[in-house]
Structure formats: structure tokens, C-alpha cells
Amino acid sequence: MIKKIIILIFIFSFYACSTYSSSKLSDRIITNEDDKWKSIESNQNQNSITSKWWTIFEDSKLDLIMEVFLSNNYDLKLAISSLESSKQLAIYNAGKLLPDINARINNQRAEQYLYFDKERIKEGIEDNLPEDISNEISDEDWEQLGEQIGSIDPSYTNTYGLNLTSQWEIDAWGKLYSKRISAKKEYEASKNEYKFLQFSLISQAVKIYFNLVESKEQLALADSSVSAYKDIFNIVEQRYNQGVRSSLDYRLAKSNLLIAEASLERRRMVVDNLTREMEVLLGFYPSGLLETSNSLSISLPSIPNNLPSEIIQRRPDIIATYNKVESSFSDLDYARKMKFPSFNITGSMGTSTDDLSKLLDGDFSVWSLGANITLPIFQSGKIKAYKNLSQSVLEQAEIQYIYSILKAFSEIENKLSMDKMLNSQLVSLREAYIQSREAYLLAKDRYDKGLTNLITVLDSQKRMFDTDSQMISIQKLLIDNRIDLLICLGGGLDEFEG
Numbered sequence: 001m002i003k004k005i006i007i008l009i010f011i012f013s014f015y016a017c018s019t020y021s022s023s024k025l026s027d028r029i030i031t032n033e034d035d036k037w038k039s040i041e042s043n044q045n046q047n048s049i050t051s052k053w054w055t056i057f058e059d060s061k062l063d064l065i066m067e068v069f070l071s072n073n074y075d076l077k078l079a080i081s082s083l084e085s086s087k088q089l090a091i092y093n094a095g096k097l098l099p100d101i102n103a104r105i106n107n108q109r110a111e112q113y114l115y116f117d118k119e120r121i122k123e124g125i126e127d128n129l130p131e132d133i134s135n136e137i138s139d140e141d142w143e144q145l146g147e148q149i150g151s152i153d154p155s156y157t158n159t160y161g162l163n164l165t166s167q168w169e170i171d172a173w174g175k176l177y178s179k180r181i182s183a184k185k186e187y188e189a190s191k192n193e194y195k196f197l198q199f200s201l202i203s204q205a206v207k208i209y210f211n212l213v214e215s216k217e218q219l220a221l222a223d224s225s226v227s228a229y230k231d232i233f234n235i236v237e238q239r240y241n242q243g244v245r246s247s248l249d250y251r252l253a254k255s256n257l258l259i260a261e262a263s264l265e266r267r268r269m270v271v272d273n274l275t276r277e278m279e280v281l282l283g284f285y286p287s288g289l290l291e292t293s294n295s296l297s298i299s300l301p302s303i304p305n306n307l308p309s310e311i312i313q314r315r316p317d318i319i320a321t322y323n324k325v326e327s328s329f330s331d332l333d334y335a336r337k338m339k340f341p342s343f344n345i346t347g348s349m350g351t352s353t354d355d356l357s358k359l360l361d362g363d364f365s366v367w368s369l370g371a372n373i374t375l376p377i378f379q380s381g382k383i384k385a386y387k388n389l390s391q392s393v394l395e396q397a398e399i400q401y402i403y404s405i406l407k408a409f410s411e412i413e414n415k416l417s418m419d420k421m422l423n424s425q426l427v428s429l430r431e432a433y434i435q436s437r438e439a440y441l442l443a444k445d446r447y448d449k450g451l452t453n454l455i456t457v458l459d460s461q462k463r464m465f466d467t468d469s470q471m472i473s474i475q476k477l478l479i480d481n482r483i484d485l486l487i488c489l490g491g492g493l494d495e496f497e498g
Contacts, residue, residue: 053486054066054202056300057206057297057300057301057479059293059297061291061292061293062206062209062292062293062297065209065278065290066205066206068282070202072283073201073205073281073282073283074283076198079194079201080194082190083190086186086187087187087190089187090184090190091183093179093182093183093186096169096176097171097176098168099167099168099345101164101165102164103165104162104163104164105163106160106161107158107160108158108159108161110158159352160352160353160355161353162360163348163350163351163366164349164350165346165348166346166348167344167345167346168344168345168346169342169344170343170344172340175338178330178331178333178334179330179334181326181330182330182334183327184327185323185324185327185330186323188320188323189323189324189327192320192323193317195316196315196317199316199487200487203483203484205278205281206483207479207483208277208278209278210296210297210476210479210480211476212274212278212292213293213295213476214296214473214475215267215271215274216271216292217296217472218270218472219267219271221465221468221469221472222260222264222267223264225263225264225461226257226261226264228461229253229256229260229461230257232256232257232454232457232461233253233254233256235448236249236250236252236454245454249454252458253458256462272288275289275290275292276288278292296472296479300478300479301483301485301486303416303485304485304486304489304490308409311405311408311412311488311490312405314489315408315488315490316490318401318404318405321397321400321401321404324400324401327397328390328394329394331393332390332391334390335386335390335391336387338376338383338386339376339383341373341374341375342375343371343373344371345369345370345371346368346370346371347367347368347369348368349366350365350367352366411488412485412488415481415488419482419485422474422477426471426475426478429471430471432467433468436460436464436467437464439460439463439464440457440461440463440464442460443457443460444460
């Protein structure tokens, strides 16, 4: 009979376990009907993105720096440590499906004092002795007897024990299993968050590297502009000393040169700061001596060929939010089953003796086995409150999951649209640079011939350098945008191992 009851309990516990169905949220997710991105006509490339996607930039110094970054960066090390903490926390919070078994060795020493009522003993002796003998005992003899009775020494006992104890709650309703699944899904969420964080940290490192490269390009451009302004100033100064040019031209040329020199120093400061920032990311002392490329890469990662429907399965951060929905659902299932009775089995076996040398002797073995059923009757509303709390947490997790998908779609559409705009700007700026350079050369030639004024030369010169600087900035923004697209579209995440 007992065997049949146990079998029924396990069968019921199997069917009592429930899992979350993604179909509950499918109708609430806002998606594009034709499953295509609105900001791009068709995906540009069918090639997969490798885990070391930064090699696509074809920058050998970047490749070397990223190898060091992966092994030395403290943010990555901290993320790994946090993931391990999440794992151990999940193990700690998981339900106990198996019994607890403990070993115990104990020793007890007891001391006992005996209390005697001397008057009652004396009366008892007198009642049982013949009258003639009792009369022969003097008061002094009775006093000596009382002193002997009151001076009896205490008794001592030693007990030694060796025991194995066990306690097991039978998961009759699947309650503990639900708690275990909740902890497991919470850990899976942490793993996916770590994966996305790791990818994000690497992409940020690549961005900072290209920030540094851009700053070096801007520094080289600022140095060229100082040289150009210095050439103009030398010509104006020579002609001013000859009395050919006015002091207005001299002062304009001088002020533009000084402004260019100030801008050059500002560019040096930016390069110095970014160099030290990059060195810290690599775990190096910030000496400001890190070597990088001097020009931005023109080889860019292609846009990953991922459809909107695929993003939900590819983005680790979105998967993490779904893991939290599953965890919250299992925790709600646990809360619902808290009102059911708990079945516990306890047992122990071992030895108990007053002789330490016989501690392992089987003749002194003892054992016990017990079972109990605990049914919550009055808990001051705690069970209901925990159930309502779990229901609220589940609703919040579902909302967060749906909202994270919508935000991901928004980010992708923005980045795709920005990619087209940046490319269009770059084409226009390249043509503008050609025209501004020709205008500067023409203005300078006409100035040398006395056919135009200095303001025209300085304006065309400034326009040329500004256009060149904008081209560098747009190229850097294009690189940043492609890196962001890799993150948003989940490119390279399937192969990425870190």
C-alpha cells in the first residue's frame, strides 16, 4: 500500500510541473507584417560574421590590441566573476529535490549531585530499628551520620555518539522542482546578459580605438593647417614689411595662425587622453605611448543578413529578458503550491556508547526513522502576499520582454537609416572637398597676383580644412554605426565565444 502511494505521489508531481509557453506573448509582440526592415530595401551581404569581427577592418595594430584586451581587460574579468557569483547563487536558491545527509560525532559529559533529606532519613531509620537499639544511638552518633550523608560525591557519566542524519522533503506537488527551474532560468538570464555585455565591451573597445585613430588623423590635419596658415602669414608679413599689404591683412593672417596653433594643441590633448584611456582598457600603465594606426579603416563590416523575426532568437539581451519571464512563471507556480501540505521524512543511524573505544562497534548501534506532514493553516497572509508578488513580477517581466523587442527594432531601424545617411554625407563631402581645395588654390593664386583679397583666401582655406575634418568625422561615425549594427542585429554572436 505504501509503495503504491509513493508511486502515485511521483506521478502526480510529474504532471504538476508546468512550463511557460511563448505563445502567450506572441500576439502581444509588435512586429513588421512582411518581416523586413523598413529602412533598407534588401540586406547587403549573405556572408556570416566571425567571432573576431574586428579583423574585417584590416588593421593589424587593432588585431594585436584586441588580443591583449581579451586577456587583460578588468571589466571582462569582473563580468566573468559576476557570472560565477550568479551561478553559485542559482545553486543556493534552487529547490532541494534530494535529501540532506549530515554526519555528526558528539561527546557528552554529565555530572549529577544527589540530594538527601537528613531528617527524613533519620526518621526512616528510627522507624525500622528496634526500640532498644534506637535508644542506644546518641545524638552525637546521629550528627556524624548526617555529616556522612551530606558529603556524598557527585556522579559523572560520558556518552559518545557517531550518527548519520537525513532529512528529505518529498516533492509531491512539484513545488521544489518549480523553485529549481526558477533559479535555473535566472542563471540562464545571467549567462545571456554576460554574453551580450562581453560583446558590448569588446565593441566599445574597438570604438575607443577608432576614436584614438580619428584623433590622430585630426591632429595630423591640424598640423597641416598650421603649416598652411604659416605659409600665408609669411607671405603677408613679407608684403606688409614692403608696404604692399595693409595691417588688416597682417592681423587677419596672424590671428588665423594663432587660432590654428591653439586648435593643434587641443587636438594633442584629445590624443593624449584617448591614448591613456586605451592603455587602461588593456590593463597597461597609462604612459601615453600606445601605438595605433594613423588613419581610419575604409574596410567596414557588412550589415548582417538578419530578419526582424530572427532577432528575437539571436540577441542575448532579448533572450535574457525571456529567461526572466520563465523564471518568474516558475516562481509563481512555486508560490501557488506553497498552500499544499509538505511531506518530510527524517532518519538517523549510528552508534551510542559510554566507551570511546566501542564507538564503531555495531553492538551499540541506534537508528530512528520518522515522517511528518505539515499543512499551513494560518500564515498571516504571507502565502497569498507572496503569490500576488510573484504574479506582479511575472507581469513586469512580460512587459519588459515585449518592450525590449520593440526597442531593439527601433535601434536597428535607426542604425540602418543612419547608415544610408552617413554614406550619402560622405559622398557629398568628398565632392565638396575637391571643390573647396580647387577654390583655395585658385584664391591663393589670384591673391598672389593681386586679383583678390586675403579674406577670400583665408575663407577658402578654412572651408577646405573644415571639409576634410568633417570627412574624417563622418568616416568614424560610419565605423561606429556599423559596429552598433553588429550588436543590434546579433551579427557574430552565434560564433562568439569570448
